[in-house]
Amino acid sequence: MSTFRIVRDVLDKKLLDADECVMGRVDSIVLGYPDGRQPRMVRVEIGGPLLAAHLASWLVRPVEWLGRNFGPRRRVNVSVQWSHVKKMGRDLHLDIRADDTEALAWENWLAEHVIGRIPGSGA
Amino acid sequence: MYFYSSGAVEEKWDKSYLPVNSVIASIGTAFGAVLSVAVMIVAAIVLYPRGIKVDSFDQMAEMMRTPFPKWGIALFGISLGITCFGAAMEIALSISYMFGQGLGWNSTTSAPPVKEARFNTVHTAIIFAAAIPLLLGVDPIKVTTISMALTAVTLPLAIVPFLILMNDTDYVYEHTNGILGNTVVVIIMLIAFVIAVVAIPLQFLGGS
Numbered sequence: 001m002s003t004f005r006i007v008r009d010v011l012d013k014k015l016l017d018a019d020e021c022v023m024g025r026v027d028s029i030v031l032g033y034p035d036g037r038q039p040r041m042v043r044v045e046i047g048g049p050l051l052a053a054h055l056a057s058w059l060v061r062p063v064e065w066l067g068r069n070f071g072p073r074r075r076v077n078v079s080v081q082w083s084h085v086k087k088m089g090r091d092l093h094l095d096i097r098a099d100d101t102e103a104l105a106w107e108n109w110l111a112e113h114v115i116g117r118i119p120g121s122g123a
Numbered sequence: 124m125y126f127y128s129s130g131a132v133e134e135k136w137d138k139s140y141l142p143v144n145s146v147i148a149s150i151g152t153a154f155g156a157v158l159s160v161a162v163m164i165v166a167a168i169v170l171y172p173r174g175i176k177v178d179s180f181d182q183m184a185e186m187m188r189t190p191f192p193k194w195g196i197a198l199f200g201i202s203l204g205i206t207c208f209g210a211a212m213e214i215a216l217s218i219s220y221m222f223g224q225g226l227g228w229n230s231t232t233s234a235p236p237v238k239e240a241r242f243n244t245v246h247t248a249i250i251f252a253a254a255i256p257l258l259l260g261v262d263p264i265k266v267t268t269i270s271m272a273l274t275a276v277t278l279p280l281a282i283v284p285f286l287i288l289m290n291d292t293d294y295v296y297e298h299t300n301g302i303l304g305n306t307v308v309v310i311i312m313l314i315a316f317v318i319a320v321v322a323i324p325l326q327f328l329g330g331s
Contacts, residue, residue: 014227015227021229022230023227024226024228025225046227106241107239107240107241108240111238114240114244115243115244118247121235121237
């Protein structure tokens with residue numbers, strides 16, 4: 001049976017989509033307890049409030065508020081089901097595309113509203 | 124360090140790059156050290172006998188005017204421009220790479236800027252932010268000396284994690300540091316840290 005260490009091998013690892021596009025780093029890992037059986041990996045999450053929780057608990061609410069009121073994502077955190085993780089190593093390789101999630105919402109917003117308007121940006 | 128290691132990520136270096144990087148790192152560091160010592164020696168030879176205490180860039184130009192009376196000032200201006208431009212670009216990119224690699228963004232300089240908007244937004248914002256202190260009239264020489272001292276004070280924070288990784292066989296396999304390498308890194312780090320801790324209060328007290 002192959003094993004891995006959740007914190008060392010999953011937390012903070014880069015998530016690469018099916019096209020090797022970087023979606024972010026794993027900020028949180030969610031385990032489930034199905035019907036009293038052994039816990040199992042359910043999903044990994046990316047999001048400012050989750051990252052803020054690594055630093056200080058008082059940061060979570062303001063970051064959540066900022067994300068909800070000013071961020072381009074419909075949901076502040078992005079979830080990726082563990083079943084989409086196809087390969088583990090230095091990075092986590094997924095079988096989904098970043099554009100099918102909201103992982104790159106900030107990237108796309110900045111590309112459209114800021115960087116894309118600068119001459120020579122390649123837009 | 125972040126800049127250099129980001130190059131490794133971006134250009135997809137593998138194990139075969141180790142020997143050439145050892146040579147580049149050794150020659151590069153030695154070259155930088157020789158240049159720094161040379162500047163100190165020339166400054167001592169030229170400035171000290173004249174009783175010049177450098178507090179602006181034009182006084183520094185005297186160093187070049189003594190060996191090159193005709194071209195000294197122009198050469199100093201050109202070298203100052205090139206080194207400042209290089210350092211500004213490197214620091215702006217280092218900070219962008221730090222954000223990009225740290226937070227898991229697409230971050231390379233080879234793709235069009237619009238494809239890596241977060242990385243390029245930070246890069247652009249840093250350049251503008253860095254200009255603010257100078258526009259407010261802060262003395263660039265003071266900023267340089269204080270920031271160098273602060274860099275040395277924070278050196279252990281940057282180096283210790285690397286030292287741990289450089290000794291972790293899970294990450295670098297058989298290429299871990301030897302006892303000599305570890306000892307030299309720790310000694311240099313401590314010397315820089317102690318000198319900086321002493322230098323920072325002197326900066327604020329007006330010493331040099």
